[in-house]
Amino acid sequence: MLKIGISGVRGIVGPSMTPTLVMDFASAFGAFLDRKPVVLARDTRIHGPMLRAACVSALLSSGCDVIDLGICPTPILQKTVRRLAAGGGLAITAGHNDIQWNALTFIGPDGISLNPFQGQEVLDHYHLGNFEKAATDDLGRLTTPPESAFIEPYVEELQAFVDTAAIRAARFKVVIDACAGAAAPCLERFAEALGFDLIPINNEPNGFFPHDPEPRPRNAAQTVSVVKAIGAEAGFLLSSDAGRVSLVSETTEALSEEFTFPLIADALLARRPGPVITTYSTSRMIEDVARAHHCPLIRTRVGPAHIFLAVGQEEAVLAGEGSGAVAALAFQPAFDAFLSMGLILETMAQTGKHLSALVGQLPRYHIVKEKVYCPTSRIHGVIGELAKTFHGRDIDTGDGLRAEDKDGWIQVRTSGTEPMLRVIAEDKSKERARAKVDKILQSVELMI
Amino acid sequence: MNSVKKNATLKISISGARGIVGDSLTPQLTATLAQAFGTYVGGGPVLVGRDARASGIMLSEAVISGLLSVGCRPVDVGILPIPSFLFVTKASKSAGGIAVTASHNPKPWNGLKFISHDGLYLTPQQTEEYLDIYHQGAFDFIPYGKYKSVQIMADAGEAHLKRLLNRFDSAAIRRRKFKVALDCNNGAGAPLAPRFLRELGCEVIPLYCEPNGEFAHDPEPTPENIPDVCAAVKSAGADIGFVQDADADRLAIVDEKGRPIGEELTLVLAARHVLAGKKGSIVCNLSSTRALDDIAAARGVKIFRTKIGEINVVEKLLSVKPKAVIGGEGNGGVIDPEIHPCRDSFAAMGLILEALAKSPKPISSLVASLPRYVLIKAWIEGSAERAHRLISLLKKRYEKTGTVSLLDGLKVDFADHWVHIRPSNTEPIIRVLAEAKTEAGARKALESLKSEISNCLKKI
Numbered sequence: 001m002l003k004i005g006i007s008g009v010r011g012i013v014g015p016s017m018t019p020t021l022v023m024d025f026a027s028a029f030g031a032f033l034d035r036k037p038v039v040l041a042r043d044t045r046i047h048g049p050m051l052r053a054a055c056v057s058a059l060l061s062s063g064c065d066v067i068d069l070g071i072c073p074t075p076i077l078q079k080t081v082r083r084l085a086a087g088g089g090l091a092i093t094a095g096h097n098d099i100q101w102n103a104l105t106f107i108g109p110d111g112i113s114l115n116p117f118q119g120q121e122v123l124d125h126y127h128l129g130n131f132e133k134a135a136t137d138d139l140g141r142l143t144t145p146p147e148s149a150f151i152e153p154y155v156e157e158l159q160a161f162v163d164t165a166a167i168r169a170a171r172f173k174v175v176i177d178a179c180a181g182a183a184a185p186c187l188e189r190f191a192e193a194l195g196f197d198l199i200p201i202n203n204e205p206n207g208f209f210p211h212d213p214e215p216r217p218r219n220a221a222q223t224v225s226v227v228k229a230i231g232a233e234a235g236f237l238l239s240s241d242a243g244r245v246s247l248v249s250e251t252t253e254a255l256s257e258e259f260t261f262p263l264i265a266d267a268l269l270a271r272r273p274g275p276v277i278t279t280y281s282t283s284r285m286i287e288d289v290a291r292a293h294h295c296p297l298i299r300t301r302v303g304p305a306h307i308f309l310a311v312g313q314e315e316a317v318l319a320g321e322g323s324g325a326v327a328a329l330a331f332q333p334a335f336d337a338f339l340s341m342g343l344i345l346e347t348m349a350q351t352g353k354h355l356s357a358l359v360g361q362l363p364r365y366h367i368v369k370e371k372v373y374c375p376t377s378r379i380h381g382v383i384g385e386l387a388k389t390f391h392g393r394d395i396d397t398g399d400g401l402r403a404e405d406k407d408g409w410i411q412v413r414t415s416g417t418e419p420m421l422r423v424i425a426e427d428k429s430k431e432r433a434r435a436k437v438d439k440i441l442q443s444v445e446l447m448i
Numbered sequence: 449m450n451s452v453k454k455n456a457t458l459k460i461s462i463s464g465a466r467g468i469v470g471d472s473l474t475p476q477l478t479a480t481l482a483q484a485f486g487t488y489v490g491g492g493p494v495l496v497g498r499d500a501r502a503s504g505i506m507l508s509e510a511v512i513s514g515l516l517s518v519g520c521r522p523v524d525v526g527i528l529p530i531p532s533f534l535f536v537t538k539a540s541k542s543a544g545g546i547a548v549t550a551s552h553n554p555k556p557w558n559g560l561k562f563i564s565h566d567g568l569y570l571t572p573q574q575t576e577e578y579l580d581i582y583h584q585g586a587f588d589f590i591p592y593g594k595y596k597s598v599q600i601m602a603d604a605g606e607a608h609l610k611r612l613l614n615r616f617d618s619a620a621i622r623r624r625k626f627k628v629a630l631d632c633n634n635g636a637g638a639p640l641a642p643r644f645l646r647e648l649g650c651e652v653i654p655l656y657c658e659p660n661g662e663f664a665h666d667p668e669p670t671p672e673n674i675p676d677v678c679a680a681v682k683s684a685g686a687d688i689g690f691v692q693d694a695d696a697d698r699l700a701i702v703d704e705k706g707r708p709i710g711e712e713l714t715l716v717l718a719a720r721h722v723l724a725g726k727k728g729s730i731v732c733n734l735s736s737t738r739a740l741d742d743i744a745a746a747r748g749v750k751i752f753r754t755k756i757g758e759i760n761v762v763e764k765l766l767s768v769k770p771k772a773v774i775g776g777e778g779n780g781g782v783i784d785p786e787i788h789p790c791r792d793s794f795a796a797m798g799l800i801l802e803a804l805a806k807s808p809k810p811i812s813s814l815v816a817s818l819p820r821y822v823l824i825k826a827w828i829e830g831s832a833e834r835a836h837r838l839i840s841l842l843k844k845r846y847e848k849t850g851t852v853s854l855l856d857g858l859k860v861d862f863a864d865h866w867v868h869i870r871p872s873n874t875e876p877i878i879r880v881l882a883e884a885k886t887e888a889g890a891r892k893a894l895e896s897l898k899s900e901i902s903n904c905l906k907k908i
Contacts, residue, residue: 012592013591013592013595014589014590014591014592015589018483018517018589019479019480019483019510019513019514019516019517020476020479020480022513023475023476023479023510023513024476027475045592046592046593046595046597047516047592047595049512049516049597049598050512050513050516050517050595051513052513053509053510053512053513053516053598054475054479054509054510054513056505056506056509057475057478057479057506057507057509057510057513058475058476058510060505060506060509061469061470061474061475061506099592100591100592131474133469133470133471133474134469134470135468135469135470135471135556136469136470136501136502136503136555136556136558137502138470139469139470139502139503139506140506142505142509207595207597
């Protein structure tokens, strides 16, 4: 199982995600970098070292110096790319995908995910297969800086960006589930810097995940029970790359990952209004929040390539997805779970409100997300067929099919990572959202 | 010409794989070779090491990636002399080893050597089985759950060092406090060799002992390439000078007067010393000097000759009766089976120092008392295929006048000299050698071989 596109390559490790395939992609990225240095990081997956070794070899062979951070959260990698003024970054992580997956995610010279044009250039190099092959004297050099060299500057910057004094004074008890992912080794330093009491769970990176590394309520059982047992003020679930975060309130409610973005937006836009970028699949909550702060909202296709292209074009102050991924542009143009946690704790400290109360201020919608199997070869036909009878008349085809109605919307789009169609509907009524999704699922199943 | 050019940058043979970095030897090819090897050994721990070449890291990472993907546990030993690598592969009970090295090839080259669990290079037959997997692309990629981690072994040389120090009469060597000039040519021997000599009580004058792969001179340790160590011996008044080749399996010696004794005599000196202590067979390849036959005759022991290629000497050495006590090659490669059946410049240094320690004479006198021949090594351009056609023509020409052997290329023994022609295993060239009692005799024999070759080439 392999997915190749402008955002990189993603696959199930085994017969399809092989060392030579990884090398071909890293070589293509090497050609894109044109011998400039590259910063490398990986999450904790057990097969990470295989991909890492393949990338190191191919990048050195492309004549790029490699600065290998080892196990390191992607937002810290992105900050490091920018700080070192490197040619780019390469994150070996499949983020929220389960343990059998891994992926190469390419970061541009400014620490931002490659935009679609840059991604296409890498893809062109890959398809051309005409890779740079440096002679012995021109090979890149490998360096492996100590953790302190990249975690420390990041933490210091984060400490200065959020209201550390307020958080420290509140002395929160916080449960964080790193899902044994890349954030695990940094959490203690993070908690110490912001001044809260950390109760870490699943914090031993052993190559496997205790549950799917996707921050959402169905993976939150452990966090909920620990929040309850110790009476914590907040619980956080992280993806394996520490890009996304979902929340558990002090009332032990596992909140939908859709809340993370509007919650942060509500606090941040009050201080620093400006354009907000999100995707077609994200909850309407953000529309209401943006409107309340008189900020324009621009929707793009799913995926960091499209989102951060729009961020640049629109000079946005905030970007995010319904998956729990949020970027505050004043800090860095990257989805960053550390920053998200910091901003939420800051809001709790500054307002003196509990997490449940902050969430209670947000408009409530019901969102239903399902996926249905659809072979890659059938996707085009199925979507064409669905368009004929799709919900409502004004279909937005920016990413699959999307249509709005009075109290919500519905979208069908191709999964970026699996041979699936994703069907998402939102509505003020849970029953209506469910009915909208079920109708599409039935049509698709009939067609296949 | 075209076929030579095509062959010129990549060679996959019983000696492993060699190619030019930035050209034929890519990360992808290297990972694929490692996948085939990992599949061949069927998983388990596999040692990964390298010589000091600048391209070593790039290739060893590719090897590690390939091994992981087929379920092996790579054990990264970093830069290590090849004899230590072979020793540790066996001692650590690994499933096998891959050494990233191109031995004495020039800097743009690098390569892989494949080692089985017993610490020996794959035999020709094993290589064939292994290459079948490579060519068929039948790799055992494992699912994620079976992945192993990479193990770092930073002190892999220690076990070899310990064994070496137990092997020799270290006390006797230490008492003499030898002054030794040592030229590692910034190769794989550099991290270990000065320590080894100091442990033997030597005062070391180090030359080019930075393992950075920047060869200070042509890596072939022949007399014309080692003037610096000769000068160092003289200016420091050293007892002896040692030169290791890039992967530290071969050794050249400089006498106390600063004269290279010729790499052909390293094995002869070592063999005489070993045979003085105990009787047993000598095993060497076809191209090694006749002085070894004289040594064997003088001690009344047998000598066995094999095809070129270390593994051929080793295989014979492990199987002959009476048991072999010394083996090697005329290129400075000494095999001491008491340590490990592989060429080992450390074993060679130990044996030579022990010989010196047990004699009141300087190294120049020990050399002077050896049977002397002059061996001239040359090469001509040509592929293996061309060599093969040449050889069948030459055989007809020589079989009336000399004793002909087709064991490896064509070797012809005459009463007072011999000639040998064979395709190289590692480069697209044909090697030609001639040995006689005198320089003039050897030159004459080589000229006559070369003129026979020109005659035959006209017929091809």
